[in-house]
Amino acid sequence: MATYQKFMGGFEVNRRMLSAGVVLTGIGALVGLAGTAIVGAALVSAGRGWVRHLETPPSELAHRTLHQARVASMAGLEAWRAEHPNAGSHN
Numbered sequence: 001m002a003t004y005q006k007f008m009g010g011f012e013v014n015r016r017m018l019s020a021g022v023v024l025t026g027i028g029a030l031v032g033l034a035g036t037a038i039v040g041a042a043l044v045s046a047g048r049g050w051v052r053h054l055e056t057p058p059s060e061l062a063h064r065t066l067h068q069a070r071v072a073s074m075a076g077l078e079a080w081r082a083e084h085p086n087a088g089s090h091n
Contacts, residue, residue, distance in 0.1 A: 003015045
């Protein structure tokens with residue numbers, strides 16, 4: 001026998017169906033969370049394997065690129081100073 005709860009305005013809710021829906025939604029959310037964790041673990045594992053097989057580690061590439069950016073920045077600054085020799089003085 002279904003148990004109904006009456007709300008204002010005559011709106012009736014089958015409490016058993018509502019409870020079953022809440023339980024199934026919770027179970028579905030847990031299964032989805034577990035699936036997401038498994039996908040994440042697989043992607044992390046694949047990424048680590050990919051990084052291990054690179055000829056140059058990403059940290060070395062980052063250091064090299066940062067050095068190149070600093071050198072280019074200094075070259076640009078020196079070129080600007082050569083073009084504007086009095087720009088830094090406060091007369």
